[in-house]
Amino acid sequence: MDNEKCDGCNSENTEMNDILNKYKQDKSNLIQILNEVQEYYGYVPEKAMLEISEYLSITMAEIYGVVTFYSRFTLKPKGKHHIAVCLGTACFVKGSEKILDRAKERLGIDIGETTKDGKFSLEATRCVGACGLAPVFTVNNEVYGKATVKMLDEVIDKCMEENE
Amino acid sequence: MKTLEEINNIRETKRRELDLRVNTSADTREKHILVCHGTGCTSSKSPKILENFRKIIEEKNIENVRVIQTGCFGLCAKGPIVIIRPEDVFYAMVKPEDCEEIIEKHIQNGEIVERLLCKDIDNSVVKKLDELTFYKKQKRIALKNCGVIDPENIDEYIAFDGYKALQKVLFEMSPDDVINEVSNSGLRGRGGAGFPTGKKWSFTKMAEGDQKYVVCNADEGDPGAFMDRSILEGDPHCVVEAMMIAGYAIGANKGYIYVRAEYPIAVKRFQIAIDQARDYGILGDNIWGTEFSFDLEIRLGAGAFVCGEETALLESIEGRRGQPRLKPPFPANAGLFGKPTLINNVETYANITKIILNGAEWYSSIGTETSKGTKVFALGGNVNNIGLVEVPMGVTLREIVFDIGGGIPNGRKFKAAQTGGPSGGCITEENLDTPIDYESLKAIGSMMGSGGLIVMDDSKCMVNLAKFYLGFTYDESCGKCTPCRVGTKRLLEILERITEGKGEEGDIEKLEKLSRNIKNASVCGLGQTAPNPVESTIRFFRHEYEDHIKNKHCEAGECKALMKLFIDPEKCKGCGLCKRNCPVGCISGEPGKTHSIDTEKCIKCGTCITKCPFHAIANK
Incomplete structure (x- = not known):
């Protein structure tokens, strides 16, 4: 399935309703709802924004403004293996740039992009809070600490094997 | 629902039961195995360690042993950490497969597992936690319960004087008494700016309004800082209690805590704390039969550094883009939903209950003339003991880096330390003996900041560092005002040119002038402090900039193009x-x-x- 085109329309109605019904129809709940949508779908689909717009009586423009303001919200689905390299200061000082460069090189994508086959996406994050293990990177929220280029290579190799 | 009497009973019985957590000579046959469940140790499989311990204990049918998850012990570099009480034996870098040996040797036969003990900086083997140099110079007030109690168990919090300060406040003190106590303690905002906390409380109390709010700023954005996260993960109830005390003092019945969504463990534990407090009738209407009602709600951030700025944070709680408001009016007069609002940082709140219980005089006896109490730092970068430390104000940076931090690894030399993160400045060797307090750090061109303390060795290029910080602030600028939005971009471009070997004569002067303009003309704290890393690296390492520009040479060898x-x-x-x-x-x-x-x-x-x-x- 083409991840870029699919907006999860079939499952959406009931799931979206479940999320929305948890919250009062109060504009201040927008970010809470978006956080749940992002968590559930892995991104914020346009359809979800339309439903939120109706539910909270906010314009699409305003919702789009909020979605694009906060770095946690994305408009495109992430890859099956989402690699995030920490660029917090503690990790930066310990050389996380080298790990990020290697990830870019291996996957052939830049920060914020997803590979064409939808298998990998890459992100540079700011501090996952595991500074004692710096430098760190995460793959789908699993943390790899005291990371080296070699460790990254091995993890990517493993993910690739899984893909096949 | 629990009555006041029932809560007092829990405190007494539970405290006796948990005496072994803080008393090495406790009279008990029980043993408690404490496993650190802070984010650092959790990332290196501490939940698996906890599971293994419990499984082995069940299989072997061992009695009088309990396994408990706790908050951060602080020494993250040596994680995952396991401590056995009451004897206080400290095991470092424990792996899930080590559990069997610890149970068999230590618990069953009373022998210490030597190979898992930690080495101090002088290479001596240390058995007990407080024998480590890392702990000796610390004084734990805000982190008092971190690593002692199970953060997901309200009874354990109650056992260690939990909700006792709230009791004292509700039954023995007037709101003005509370504010006076906080004022007299000399406590200042731990978020970075250092505004006197008592003053803030009194402004919000005096402000007129039918509805007032208490807000906790837990949007810890400085990359490389994790003080607030550790407090929320290790002792969430102390923040709940302090926010209630603040609510009583200023006349608010509703509180919000704004936490980064990137801190899932902290969010989860804080929610558990709120639920438990509600369950016990500590949060709710007419608490313990008094006139005072209070409720608390979590609001999640969504990854915007600028939301740490108080007015941007309010915008975000209201569900909008986190763009700062013009001040005045200050939040004390017109804050959340336009109502008078008190905003304090997590660490500030974490000091409150202790001040109420032990008195302002006790608190103000710690620290320096102008900065009272302690400060928590997240020590990171090129230093041996990476972790969380709490020191009395007035301790020198040298003591933090070389005694507590154990110095620089790999035989390298200290080059600089950065406090205040992207808003702060660097501190060099010659200023290492400056005592840590708000004024002294400002005088040497840095700032206290929220507590991030990054140490750098001589392999680090300071021009590259300034570029790193500007890349961050440029990314995180909200775009509302031009000096910050465009100014940080221009600063970044110049720094990029210099590190790529395309620096020109006059670039340093350009950076200096632009920095001054951005600081003077930006709307909020983000823009007003964004040029600090540039200014401070130029001030102390001008020769490195000149070397990059004139000789196309990077001494540290970090700038690839050079x-x-x-x-x-x-x-x-x-x-x-x-x-x-x-x-x-x-x-x-x-x-x-x-x-x-x-x-x-x-x-x-x-x-x-x-x-x-x-x-x-x-x-x-």
Whole structure:
């Protein structure tokens, strides 16, 4: 399935309703709802924004403004293996740039992009809070600490094997 | 629902039961195995360790042993950490497969598992937690319960004087008494700016309004700082209690805590704390039969550094883009939903209950003339003991870096330390003996900040560091005002040029002028402090900037474009490893003879440096 085109329309109605019904129809709940949508779908689909717009009586423009303001919200689905390299200061000082460069090189994508086959996406994050293990990177929220280029290579190799 | 009497009973019985957590000579046959469940240790499989312990204990049917998850012990570099009480034996870098040995040797036979003990900086083996140099110079007030109690168990919090300060406040003190106590303690905002907390409370109390709010700022954005996260993960109830006390003092019945969504463990534990407090009738209407009602709600951030700025944070709680408001009016008069609002940082709140219980006089006896109490720092970067430390104000940076932090690893030299994160400045060797307090740090061109403390060794390029911070603030600028939105971009562009070897005469002056303008003209704290890393690195390391610009040379060898690799003929043995591994084939040489690099073709990837077994390849 083409991840870029699919907006999860079939499952959406009931799931979206479940999320929305948890919250009062109060504009201040927008970010809470978006956080749940992002968590559930892995991104914020346009359809979800339309439903939120109706539910909270906010314009699409305003919702789009909020979605694009906060770095946690994305408009495109992430890859099956989402690699995030920490660029917090503690990790930066310990050389996380080298790990990020290697990830870019291996996957052939830049920060914020997803590979064409939808298998990998890459992100540079700011501090996952595991500074004692710096430098760190995460793959789908699993943390790899005291990371080296070699460790990254091995993890990517493993993910690739899984893909096949 | 629990009555006041029932809560007091829990406190008494539970406290006796948990005496072994803080008293090494506790009279008990029980043993408690404490497993750190802070984010650092959790990332290195501490939940698996906890599970293993419980499984083995059940299988072997061992009695009188409990396994407990706790908050951060602080020494994250040595994680995952396991501590056994009451004897206070401290095991470092424990792996899930070590559990069996710890149970068999330590718990069943009373022998210490020597190989898992931690080494101090002088290489001596340490058995007990407080024998470590890392802990000796610390004073734990805000972190008092972190690593002692199970953060997901309200009874354990109650056992260690939990909700006792709230009791005292509700039954023995007027709101003005509370504010006076906080004012007299000398406590100042721990978020970075250092505004006197008592003053803030009194302004919000005096403000007129039918509805007031208490807000906790837990949007810890400084990358590399994790003080607030550790408090929320290790002792969430102390923040709940302090926010209630603040609510009572200023006349608010509703509180919000704004936490980064990137802190899932902290969010989860804080929610558990709220639920438990509600369940016990501590949060709710007419608490313990008094007139006072209070409820608390979590609001999640969504990854915007600027939301740490108080008015941007309010915008975000209201569900909008986190763009700062113009001040005045200050939040004390017109804050959340336009109502008077008190905003304090997590660590500030974490001090409140202790001040109420022990008195302002006790608190103000700690620290320096103008900065009272303690400060929590997240020590990171090129330092041996990475972790969380809490020290009395007035301790010197040298003590933090070299005594508590154990100095610089790999035999390298200290170059600089950065406090205040992207808003702060660097501190050099000559200023290492400056006492840590708000005024002294400001005087040397840095700031207290929220507590991030990053140490850098001599392999770090300060121009590159300034570029890193500007890349961050440029990314995180909300875009509302031009000086910050465009100014940080221009600063970044100039720094990029310099690190790429395209620096021009006059660039330093341009950076200085632009920095001044951004600071003077930006709307909020983000823009007003964004140029600090540039100004402070120019102030202390001007020669590095000049070296980059005039000689196209980076002393530290971090700026790739300026690297000129060469092979030291005295060290090269002609093994050919570099030649074989060079991706562009720019290394030539006969086997057994000195090799050489064609610098025209070289792409400066550094592969040869890492491959050479004789360390013969270096940056000229």
